[in-house]
Amino acid sequence: MYGLMQREPINLVSILGHAARWHPHQEVVTNTVEGGIHRQSYSDTYVRATRLANRLQRYGIEKGDRVGTLGWNTYRHLESWYAIAGIGAVCHTVNPRLFPEQIKLIVNHAQDRLLVVDLTFADLIREALPDLPSVEAVIFMCRGDDMPDVGGWARPVYCYERWVGEGEDRIEWPALAHDAASSLCYTSGTTGDPKGVLYSHRGNLLHAYALSMPDVLGIAANETLLMVVPMFHANSWGLAYAGPMAGAKLVLPGPHMDGKSIAELINGENVTKAAAVPTVWTMLLGHLRTGETGLDSLKEVGIGGSAVPRAMIEEFRNDYGVNVVHIWGMTEMTPLGTVSRPKPSMAGLGDEQLLLAKCKQGRVPFGVDMKIVDDAGRALPHDGRTFGRLLVKGPWTIERYYRSDESALTDGWFDTGDIATIDEHGFMQVTDRSKDVIKSGGEWISSVAIENAVMGLEGVEIAACIGAKHPKWDERPIVLVKRGADSQISKNEIIGELSAHLAKWQLPDAIVFVDAIPLTATGKIDKKPLRAAYGNCLLQ
């Protein structure tokens, strides 16, 4: 039997419509690409999104068509998101920091018909265009005066502001299915087939509600939300929906993500909550240490994308009175997975224990379920020590990748590729990527735990732990260490220090001093060349 409530599926553009109708004067503030602060209201934003949507329809964009964007966090990019999804097309956010070959690969895989781009990427686009057969035209997010010279370009080029001017300010937003696609984001995997995650209106809607909850980000109309997390990364954590849903003031940094610019934006706009990856906060804290300014309005930062260093949580708390909320998620999860917001069951913990809990990735809101399993798929206990593969499911977790015929699930669960523990409070902690776990005689050893222990030693500049093949144990941990200048720390000293933190069978079989540890383009340790060079060293 069906309920007799109103059944019309919710189009995401109705979130912006709600903001325009009930928080019409609330601001969207942008530190623009062209330079200078731009302000407009939710009411303006909705009208401009409507005009753009109308113009896109007149151009011939239809339901299901992909429209790519290469843009910073700006009001125009925000309008584009809502306009494109609002007419039932798919907003494909392309990460402009990828290599040109990767950009071509995913634009061609997505078959984007149009690209809506920021001026910053003019050269990139001009050079790529001949290799992007599906792309019919390019729209630059700027005014006519700022248009680049596009003589000789391989495709027609339009001006965003002209399009907005040409569109009507009224539209009949189409009726969509509950599960209609809204947007598309490729995972950052740099090898193999491109993996596109096709978000839905339903998933994004539930996700935005969940983000608003007090135990997640707690977004209210009286918050001013700085959305540093790029709109081309993992759906920008859903903040582009959750902010307007609550009627919060939205502050967008454009391309200006250095510490000084972020500090000025926070203080200039009285930002109360902000979300970004650790790198951005490292730059901000570095700038603040100059003593030039504080952070008076800021109450809380959400940090995700990689594990939050304990020192960062402490520095924010002790020096600026800012609460850090650790957020974990992934592109395949729209992306919210867990949040490290303390629970009543933790009321008895002391400061140190609470701090350790905040260093964990945290607990799930309703809408995400998770479990850890062993290699046979058996669920493992929530004791905070046992680690296993982390599986997730829920209405905003992927079912399959774009243009894939195969489900990405096993028995309804998605394997995150992470190895994690879950403690008695339900707090999950990622210990490794599963490919980084060392399997020694049927036991799993966390390479990240060893790495962190070694990196914490004085005299060690950077260290990497990998599994080396072993005749008896299958794999055993070895550690590559780059010592700091003037450091004379010895292998025995390192092993000795590690003994305090690790069980005997977890201690590395070898310590190798090296001159350099290779890093990936995003600054993470690149273990591939290390495995190639040292993976057989225990067999010799």
Add this chain to the structure above:
Amino acid sequence: MYGLMQREPINLVSILGHAARWHPHQEVVTNTVEGGIHRQSYSDTYVRATRLANRLQRYGIEKGDRVGTLGWNTYRHLESWYAIAGIGAVCHTVNPRLFPEQIKLIVNHAQDRLLVVDLTFADLIREALPDLPSVEAVIFMCRGDDMPDVGGWARPVYCYERWVGEGEDRIEWPALAHDAASSLCYTSGTTGDPKGVLYSHRGNLLHAYALSMPDVLGIAANETLLMVVPMFHANSWGLAYAGPMAGAKLVLPGPHMDGKSIAELINGENVTKAAAVPTVWTMLLGHLRTGETGLDSLKEVGIGGSAVPRAMIEEFRNDYGVNVVHIWGMTEMTPLGTVSRPKPSMAGLGDEQLLLAKCKQGRVPFGVDMKIVDDAGRALPHDGRTFGRLLVKGPWTIERYYRSDESALTDGWFDTGDIATIDEHGFMQVTDRSKDVIKSGGEWISSVAIENAVMGLEGVEIAACIGAKHPKWDERPIVLVKRGADSQISKNEIIGELSAHLAKWQLPDAIVFVDAIPLTATGKIDKKPLRAAYGNCLLQ
């Protein structure tokens, strides 16, 4: 194009499953029908709901079947809600305070197969059973020892705890449609055809997320939520879903809603947030005035069901430091409509203006849209003065009544039957039920505004304003006044005082002193006999 997120519709029982899995030790506390406090965890509650669901299935309850409940707010009633909806049946909450004839009418209209009832209602049920042909059996929410004598009853009678004991603790919850019916509640209309509101899993789910938002009730795991609002009234405001969704501690008063019992429950369980109708708070404040106790843990009360008196907001704030949130909704809206949570646009208002805003019904969360219209359906301005019919829509607003072939909507909007203003901040204020508006020469006059003004005068005990037929103006307001003992206030004095608050054309044409004002069973002024007696008094 469809998104590629996981599509499985969400069964409401998964909310309780989430609470059991991620907040297993969090408590559900009940001031029981039998007497004494009962405690169990979310984990217990889920297992018991599972057992009950299994037993219901074994009995033969199938998807779409209606199971009625007549119960107080207790853990058993909570379990029943989840168990019944979880197996795809419909939980029909019957208001046990209705007259027996009304109860028969709606149970027969709903065609309930089973009735799950509290001991309190044994006599009521026994007498009604012969007239309830669809009801196959009755289950008493008690232990075997507490079962009433059911010799000679018209139908088989079972013991709830025995059923829970007989059910298996594992179940495959069925897959349901997005819009599957979850529950059924009849509006309190005492005349005409019964009007059943058939709630959906989807509507309840979105509604629970919205309730959790910081600008609505702000429900977090560290809150202790006292749910006084009866589970047989308007879906108990959705709190039975929103509480477990957040992992909040849930406190249920059972039948004990007097001021002393509520105060003891709040203080004994460290309740932080509570929701009830004004009558309950009047009783609580009355009890507190004895000076026996304070309200140390309580931070906020949500009050709805009828307009919140300004004095109540002030007393809570000034004497107990408790914030009052005015909530407006209706059975047809699952029931959340608006909340009077201040907005940033009101930051410049002084204390008095803010207090007046809090007396309004407030603003919509995302998921409700509203507008005020004139008799021709034209939208009216949001100026805080113009009043019109209040129309609403959204995914948890009714489309049609149960077993009705007709949509309850006009152009997609549901007419609430209320007359309201909306101010520049989006704050709605109900001024009248539309049947209580007096239409004088094309202008609308608020009978409630006149009533309130008269009731505010010293010497007036109670007053009622109705529209009396008028040869020229169609209708004109007249006021029936019962003076207080010893009061000598005159008609002229009343008119004189009203002139300060009302425009001349809004002033009543007659003041009639009466010995009594008739009230309905729920304590509201009953205008029907007054209209019959005085509606023609201006024609004579």
